[in-house]
Amino acid sequence: MISKKTKYGLKALIYLARQNEQGPILIADLARDENIPKKFLEAILLALKNSGILQSRKGKGGGYYLGRSPKLITMGQAIRVMEGPLAPVPCVSETAYAECTECGNEYTCGIRLVMKDVRDAIAQILDNTTLADVLDRIDHAERSENNVIDFCI
Amino acid sequence: MISKKTKYGLKALIYLARQNEQGPILIADLARDENIPKKFLEAILLALKNSGILQSRKGKGGGYYLGRSPKLITMGQAIRVMEGPLAPVPCVSETAYAECTECGNEYTCGIRLVMKDVRDAIAQILDNTTLADVLDRIDHAERSENNVIDFCI
């Protein structure tokens, strides 16, 4: 299960993507609109900034905004910043490989053999889904929902 | 990342599957051979027993053994016992659905739309990989490894 931190961060990114190119957004506004504790959100946005996904401006007229086009920011990149590697075990991580002290022979570890497939499946999805894709899917879902309502009426 | 508890549990299951139909295995032997803290392992095996994956006998000649054929125990079943639902967010879990208080409209929540795909990809693998499959893959990996060594010599 992903942490609240990650959920908050993803919600913030989607919020910022939706208002992209409308200038910097205040932490306070984002926190209020998305129901996220402001101080907690500050730390999350800072981490996303330090990873290059977001940029910020201080002072009056400042705030946070996407560091690049929503088409170039993937869910995988964002989740790795907040949640750590996508891999279920460190020994199959591509971005943060580490030995599993538990398994004697990494090459023949049964857990590793299966978890490698799981990691690849997760990465396949999250590294190929951009913020722009997410906005599209939301729009599409909203349109379908409206159609259903129209149909009911 | 999966917890040590889950790793220990999976190692224990693979160990028990390998010696299936050779009578009950002692917790102490399993703990020693797989380098798992005995008392911790006790709790894990008990949980696996309560879920029906394992069975046990008390007293002399007792121990733990698989509750059914390795072909009928999937990684998904085992992981759910120790780690909880496979889904990255509760609102896309098939086996332990729960509302995400964070997202207003579940139908149009961007995070949910993506995480649904992730859950399905994970479940597709883990619910279709049995302990028997894992043993096969380990055997196969060991044979390939030996071939590589032969080749090098």
Place this chain on the structure above:
DNA sequence: GTTTAGTCTACAGATTTGGTAGATTTTTGA
């Protein structure tokens, strides 16, 4: 030079994780 708004440091309660200790129950078999 005052206001605005992000940044840094520190802390703290709650929960989860990983692990230990010891008493209890059940079963076997002598």
Place this chain on the structure above:
DNA sequence: TCAAAAATCTACCAAATCTGTAGACTAAAC
């Protein structure tokens, strides 16, 4: 029937992580 074997139950504990808060500090704009 009694002793040994082995799982089970209850309780506890330290460390880490998660979630959240408080306040001082820095940079930019007007």
